Amino acid sequence: MRNGSGKSKSRVVTKASSPVLDAALDIPLTGTVEDTISTVLSILKEDGDFIVRRFHLFGQYNAVLFFYSTTADLATVNNHILKPLMHLPAHLEGRINELQQLRDIVFDDVLYHCGVKQENKLSELIACILRGDTAMVIDGVEESFSISTSNVEKRAIDQPATEQVIRGPREGFIELLEKNIALIRYRLPTPELRIHSMEIGRRSRSKVSVCYMDGVTNAELVNEVKRRLSQIDIDAVLDSGYLEQFIEDNHMTPFPQVQYTERPDKVVANLLEGRVAILVNGSPLALIVPTVFSQFYQTVEDYTERFLLMSAIRLARLVALVFSLVFPALYVSIISFNPELIPTEFAVAVAGGRAGVPFPAVVEVLIIEISMEVLREATIRLPQQVGGALSIVGVLVVGQAAVAAGFASPITVVIIALTTIGSFATPAYNAALALRLLRFPLIIIAGIFGLYGVVIGLILIVNHLLSLKSFGVPYLSPLVPGGFRGMKDLIIRSPLGLMKERPASLHTQDKVRVDADTSAEEQPKNVLDPSEFDPAKEGQ
Amino acid sequence: MENTRQITTIQAAAILVSTIIGVGVLPLPLFAVRAGDAGAPLVTFLGMLVGFIGLMLISLLGMRFPKQSFVQYSEAIIGKWLAAIGTLLLIAFFAILTSLAAREFGEVVVTSVLKNTPLEVTVIVMLLLAAVSTRNNLVTFSYIHLFYFPFLLGPALLIVALSLKNADVINLQPVWGNDQTHMLPGILTIAALFQGSFVMTIVIPGMCDPKKSMKASFIAMLIAGGMYVAIVIAAVGVFGSEEIKNLLWPTLELAKATSLPANILERLDAAFLAVWVTAVFTTLFSSYYLTIRFISNLFRLKDHNMFSFFLLPFVFIMAVIPQNILQMYEIIADVGRIGLFITVGYPAFLFIISLIRGKRGDRDGTQQTNPAS
Numbered sequence: 001m002r003n004g005s006g007k008s009k010s011r012v013v014t015k016a017s018s019p020v021l022d023a024a025l026d027i028p029l030t031g032t033v034e035d036t037i038s039t040v041l042s043i044l045k046e047d048g049d050f051i052v053r054r055f056h057l058f059g060q061y062n063a064v065l066f067f068y069s070t071t072a073d074l075a076t077v078n079n080h081i082l083k084p085l086m087h088l089p090a091h092l093e094g095r096i097n098e099l100q101q102l103r104d105i106v107f108d109d110v111l112y113h114c115g116v117k118q119e120n121k122l123s124e125l126i127a128c129i130l131r132g133d134t135a136m137v138i139d140g141v142e143e144s145f146s147i148s149t150s151n152v153e154k155r156a157i158d159q160p161a162t163e164q165v166i167r168g169p170r171e172g173f174i175e176l177l178e179k180n181i182a183l184i185r186y187r188l189p190t191p192e193l194r195i196h197s198m199e200i201g202r203r204s205r206s207k208v209s210v211c212y213m214d215g216v217t218n219a220e221l222v223n224e225v226k227r228r229l230s231q232i233d234i235d236a237v238l239d240s241g242y243l244e245q246f247i248e249d250n251h252m253t254p255f256p257q258v259q260y261t262e263r264p265d266k267v268v269a270n271l272l273e274g275r276v277a278i279l280v281n282g283s284p285l286a287l288i289v290p291t292v293f294s295q296f297y298q299t300v301e302d303y304t305e306r307f308l309l310m311s312a313i314r315l316a317r318l319v320a321l322v323f324s325l326v327f328p329a330l331y332v333s334i335i336s337f338n339p340e341l342i343p344t345e346f347a348v349a350v351a352g353g354r355a356g357v358p359f360p361a362v363v364e365v366l367i368i369e370i371s372m373e374v375l376r377e378a379t380i381r382l383p384q385q386v387g388g389a390l391s392i393v394g395v396l397v398v399g400q401a402a403v404a405a406g407f408a409s410p411i412t413v414v415i416i417a418l419t420t421i422g423s424f425a426t427p428a429y430n431a432a433l434a435l436r437l438l439r440f441p442l443i444i445i446a447g448i449f450g451l452y453g454v455v456i457g458l459i460l461i462v463n464h465l466l467s468l469k470s471f472g473v474p475y476l477s478p479l480v481p482g483g484f485r486g487m488k489d490l491i492i493r494s495p496l497g498l499m500k501e502r503p504a505s506l507h508t509q510d511k512v513r514v515d516a517d518t519s520a521e522e523q524p525k526n527v528l529d530p531s532e533f534d535p536a537k538e539g540q
Numbered sequence: 541m542e543n544t545r546q547i548t549t550i551q552a553a554a555i556l557v558s559t560i561i562g563v564g565v566l567p568l569p570l571f572a573v574r575a576g577d578a579g580a581p582l583v584t585f586l587g588m589l590v591g592f593i594g595l596m597l598i599s600l601l602g603m604r605f606p607k608q609s610f611v612q613y614s615e616a617i618i619g620k621w622l623a624a625i626g627t628l629l630l631i632a633f634f635a636i637l638t639s640l641a642a643r644e645f646g647e648v649v650v651t652s653v654l655k656n657t658p659l660e661v662t663v664i665v666m667l668l669l670a671a672v673s674t675r676n677n678l679v680t681f682s683y684i685h686l687f688y689f690p691f692l693l694g695p696a697l698l699i700v701a702l703s704l705k706n707a708d709v710i711n712l713q714p715v716w717g718n719d720q721t722h723m724l725p726g727i728l729t730i731a732a733l734f735q736g737s738f739v740m741t742i743v744i745p746g747m748c749d750p751k752k753s754m755k756a757s758f759i760a761m762l763i764a765g766g767m768y769v770a771i772v773i774a775a776v777g778v779f780g781s782e783e784i785k786n787l788l789w790p791t792l793e794l795a796k797a798t799s800l801p802a803n804i805l806e807r808l809d810a811a812f813l814a815v816w817v818t819a820v821f822t823t824l825f826s827s828y829y830l831t832i833r834f835i836s837n838l839f840r841l842k843d844h845n846m847f848s849f850f851l852l853p854f855v856f857i858m859a860v861i862p863q864n865i866l867q868m869y870e871i872i873a874d875v876g877r878i879g880l881f882i883t884v885g886y887p888a889f890l891f892i893i894s895l896i897r898g899k900r901g902d903r904d905g906t907q908q909t910n911p912a913s
Contacts, residue, residue: 337653338810343803449657449665451814452649456669459821463673466683480683482550 071132073151115148204236274508296431311492320425337450362447556760562823569775575726579717588765591734594884602744605901707777732876
């Protein structure tokens, strides 16, 4: 057997990308401890952390445990596996007559660990060891036991770093899939929450969970998500970003068609809207599909704080979003083509500022923009201790010196600074990146054609946006197919009581989410109204 | 596409409005004043009515044959060869219309904003923009029109509203004008500005409910026509009819003459022109799309994308043929009036023949839906 597996391994190694496990796929277990040990060792080799622990089951039968000391929880192995298995409890004495009975007794009476499974294929045994679980083989019993002991160090659940809110939950996803699902489940204790698991990645065998609400989410959508995921054939899935790039509709666009978030409450909110969430083991970011453009400037806080204030803030965010795209291009075109548009006093001031600058406006803006991008990238890479200090030096000192040296005009620096701040106001990093990238062609076309060019560029961008779709949902909905109900949550955020229905573009099975028809006796009562309050009741 | 009939009434109306409102708005008061002096608004209104008759005929035909394209039902009505000639004429006409609109706007841009840029560059940029955008399906086509719809109405209404404070009612009197003899050609010239509404022929087969196409046409005509009349009233009110005769693009001059309160922007004309690029784009987009859709229908092809760049050199060459602005406007006026025979006369002819021959395309459709409903 050992020779056989060795041969097939060397034969397949050039073909499949996971040759070792593929070779062991159909080999059954023999039930002899020594054979199994040698076979497993031929596959897993003599790694430093690989433990083969022989022991005597109930003091008489040969048995062996396989596990990695680095990924298995040693306390569990000691206390919950080895300890009960070594001593036969008194009440079971005399019940073991033949070897096959041994299996049932171990499974039914002795092991009080809940995660025990019986395997009969070598490949499953190996996979179980690789997962970090413990495999047990007993002499004479054909099935092996796989006991879940996997315990990988994880960081604590803390504030989501990229999506902080002032008002709202403080929990963020971590890398471990089980914990992330737990964070979702405790927010949605309903039997309708479905979590469909699959494995993607030939070598990484990453666990992927597709979460959706039964009876809410469109069934076709769920099937399509599963279908697109199952078609992925990749070596390893190291982050949910890998999956995003395989399931998105259009690969050649700067605009993201899948939203990611590290907030469990956001995932739950989207599940309830009828979307599908995809989580991957090892990634703290959940993917949400389908995604429309308006989601990129909405935040959790929009819904937790009162609607009037958040509508105003959302408007400010929209202004920042538009500014981060067109502001420098508008500046270039007005300065170089239509200075008559701006009021005379200001035009004189701008011209005065630009007096010593040797370049045309477009070159000046491009230089400052590119140095700003470099600075931004450098600030992300820098260690935190110096990052803050250096960015201040970079922005303030270099900016000021550039103006003093006659390299750039003060107005240009103001414009670029506003643009950069504006692009940070967009909550979604990937959407902000897209707009940040598109700013450069717009600046160049503004330098060539002026305002006319800016509008041409914007028309191209908008037409592209209008032709995009995420799982069939038009990217600019509900603005563009003209869903008036959805527009309650587009530019402003209407009161929750008014948004009675889930987004129409998602074609959900259950459409109503708020029932705001309160009857007369449910109206609020002014119980403490001074004019109606009965002083006799005071103190009761 | 599992469901291709998803254009709503609002989308259809938006397509019509944004197609009709285009570069023709810029010289519109001039055309109207030449025909009717102070009666220019009346001329515009009558022109609108003529345009509406054409659109109504198209809607009636479309409702009679809700499942077929214009090319298909014209073949059913008058036979394959006659219809092919009619379709070829339409294709040629809309290709010319596209090129003239691109040329006209190119002239506007070169004259007023980009004075050092060659005319050919602005023309080819507009045509390229339209050509690239035509590589989409009908649903995206309607999305694009719906999106730009507010960008058309907003600036024009703003200009009208701001200029009214300089307007004088005396300029608009007498309402029926001083001389009615040469009103008719002027009405036809203005009716020709509504020819873009022919795009309705390709919209109706994609509408969720083709029976509502008449409603959509009516709303669209009301908005577009109302806008035209308002602009003419504002221009004549501000400048007076004699002054307008000296202006090439009175609407643009109107934008120059107005300023925003508080002097946020010192002048509005460049900003207005910049926003007006979207209006011109939607018009060009529609006529270009119509042309290549008709070509692909004529050859019974499902995909029209291959024609979008194939057509570009022809349209471009036609656009640069006129020697100067004056010759261009002569050609525009002539082509527009001849075009009325194609865009109003031909559908009227088809409609009458279909009535006489009793051809309908909605029979089996109604028989199927009636028991169900």
